[in-house]
Amino acid sequence: MTDQALTVVKPKPAEPWRRRLIRSLLYGRNVDRAAKARARVGLAIVAFAAIYAVIGGRLIMYATIGDSHGTRRTASQDAIATARPDILDRNGEVLATDVKAPSLFGEPRRIIDKDEAIELLTATLPDLDTGEVRDRLSSKKGFVWLKREITPQQQQDIHRLGIPGIGFLRENKRVYPTGSEVAHVIGLVNIDNQGIAGMEKWLDNNGLADLHRAGFATDRLQQPVELSVDLRVEHALRDELLKAKDKFHAKAASGIVSNVKTGEIVAMVSLPDFDPNNPKEAHDPDRINRLTTGVYEMGSTFKAFTLAMALDTGKYDLNSLWDARGPLHYGKFTIHDDEPKGRFLSMKEVFTFSSNVGAARIALSQGVEAHKAFLRKMGQLDRLRTELPESASPIVPRHWGDLNTITIAFGHGIAVAPLQAVMGIDALVNGGYLIPPTFLKRSEQDAMALAKRVIKPETSEKMRFLMRLNAEIGTARKADVKGYYIGGKTGTAEKVVNGRYAKKRVLTAFTAILPADKPQYQLLIMLDEPQSTKETYGFITSGWNAVPTGGAVIARIAPLLGIEPRFDLPPPDRLILAASRTN
DSSP, X not given: XXXXXXXXXXXXXXXXXXXXXXXXXXXXXSOOHHHHHHHHHHHHHHHHHHHHHHHHHHHHHHHHHOOOHHHHHHHHHHHHHTOOOOEEOTTSOEEEEEEEEEEEEEOGGGOSOHHHHHHHHHHHOTTSOHHHHHXXXXXXXXXXXXXXXXXXXXXXXXXXXXXXXXXXXXXXXXXXXXXTTTHHHHXXXXXXXXXXXXXXXXXXXXXXXXXXXXXXXXXXXXXXXXXXXXXXXXXXXXXXXXHHHHHTTOSEEEEEEEETXXXXXXXXXXXXXXXXXXXXXXXXXXXXXXXXXXXXXXXGGGHHHHHHHHHHTTSOOTTOEEEESSOEEETTEEEOOSSOOSEEEEHHHHHHTTOHHHHHHHHHHHOHHHHHHHHHHTTOSSOOOOSSSOOOOOBOOSSOOXXXXXXXTTTOSOBBOHHHHHHHHHHHHTTSEEOOOBSBOOOHHHHHXXXXXXXXXXXXXXXXXXXXXXXXXXXTGGGOOTTSOOEEEEEEEEEEETTEEEEEEEEEEEEEEESSSXXXXXXXXEEESOOOOTTTTTOOSGGGTHHHHHHHHHHHHHHHTTOOOOOSOOOHHHHTOSSSOOO
């Protein structure tokens, strides 16, 4: 038997169970692996195509818009953080509002050719400072401002340049539709939309700045702020003051209309003023708010306080006599009247003739301490605080003696903010209540919750009578607009120049109440250094300039304030002195 080689076929080793499980999960059972591989390659191609499409889209966005997602998100947050509420007058007219405006920025790290960018930008915006732009674009910062609040046309012109790393952000810009009309009440904001004066600053000081920092002050959440100001009355007052300033060649002119029952300031104008849309004007020191920031000797308008002080004691009445037969001598000083009568004057005559000697004797009869206490009670010796941040402290004698009482009795030797004098006169005629002034809407009920009684009701009645009498037969005759039954008091104060009173440089004032029997409003008119004209026959006192200006204002604003004209009224002693008639 021939031996043959035997071939032994060994069986394949069994596939481990773990590998079978993985292969089953990846490919399944009985699947064509070649087809599966082709599908995987196709899927990879689609994935890479999608990735490159996203990258391409982002590059196109960078080229056309020129900012990053982070910058855009920050810009949106900044715009919201600087949003401010609208400010309205008492009738809902918009006095201040926000609009969106583009601002130009740069991203220095993304700018390829800085010299070219600077040349193109300064050619398009000639007011850009080349050196400043170069410094900003040469910094290592990721973001720099180049110009805030550009016009849409400027934005379009720069956009067409196609400079990488240059872009635009939409910011809130404050605009004032009424321009200069209510400038000293509204105030203004800085480039970052932050209040820096007037009611705009008050808003920031009373919670708006905190809301910004917390991120809650968005356009949707803020309610408009309603002021006490009536834009119609404001316009009429400003218009007449502009005419008076021009007619009498005055250095400045100012005026206030206040509600004597609530303390609301219905109108306030101080000329020269400024346009808050052009902030550079506000830096002119001659454009300050003379009614709250300035302090002045108010002249004979202060005689109203002097007479009220004496009447309120109950020791004197309207017929009480005061020696005005000649000048009053005190040491080396002599007090005299502009139009001396050479006789004793009644309380009524001291007021209507505006007697300095009579007022001085009245004040001396009360004594220095009583005089100081009364003026302090009337709010004339302390700094007046209102919503407006701009306020000044009165200038009061450091050592107050008899001579100070004599001069302060007729409005010299003490300087107060005109607004605080208005507050005091309001109290003299509204029944005796001192009410803090406000530039926000306030009801009579809210006002009475803040009010403080400072004189008796019968004293207030007598003061209303005296002011009406003065409009009929005294120094305020030129403001007696028929039908409106006004009352008033004039004041002319010589200004201090180089430590001495200058007779030809005066501040004239006129305060009026309307109607005098039941006052609702007070008007104050002030002219700084008015000049004489042919019509004034060389006179520069209040009765020839501030008083007729006040009459012109009253004729325009009384209908706007809802005061109806009345005719054929009885004399003031019968109409006003209902409770204590004294003749």
